Amino acid sequence: MASPAFEEIAETFEFLDDWEERYRHVIDLGKAMPALEDAVKVPATKVTGCASQVWILPQIEGEGRGAVFRFRGDSDAIIVRGLIAVLHALYDGLTVGDVLTVDAGRELARLGLNDHLSSQRSNGLRAMVERIRSLAAETAAA
Template sequence: MATPRFEEIADDFSFLDEWEDRYRYVIELGRGMAPLDPVLKVPATKVDGCASQVWLVPRLEGSGRSARFDFDGESDALIVGGLIAVLHALYAGLDPAGVLAVDASEELGRLGLDQHLSAQRSNGVRAMVARLRGIAQSALEEV
């Protein structure tokens, strides 16, 4: 279950034959995200388990099961900023149960990212996914 925006990224990936081009595309996706306000770069928004500096700031519109999930994020590494943008495309706009229903590993695997990221980057993606899923789970528990 992927959002239409993630499907666009998957389609774009299918037209890029070389991994160097795919990396450039991911980096461009990251450059398209708005930078975080520096006051949001605090320990509470920092994601542990990433080799790079990563901050994720959740936004829930509404409450409980009917909330709509969104987040802002930033990294000090270009490729990781792009991975944040890919995760944003995967989750933004879903309700909390929808976020939990997404199999991020499977969806990212469709892009081949599972095979082309370093072990450290893969660990970082898992840490970001865990943080986002935790936020969604907390929203469901508010019901």
């Protein structure tokens, strides 16, 4: 289950002819995201397992599995900012319960990211997905 915003990215990727265009689109998505304030770029929001600096700031509305999952993110690497934007489109606005059911690997595979990211970037992307799922799981259990 993917959000309408993610479906829009997937449709755009279908129309782009090659990976270079898709890569530029991911970068543009990252550039369009508002930056996080330095005050929230703290160890509690930092994602471990990424070669770049990555922060994910949860903004969960409500409690339990029905809570709405929202987050903001940032990175010091422009392509990683774009990957955060893709994850934002995939997860932001879903309920915590739905976040836990999203098959991120399958959804991201639709974009062909696995075939074109370095192993370091792929590991970082997995770390971001794990962080998002962990945040959702904590809320669902509360």
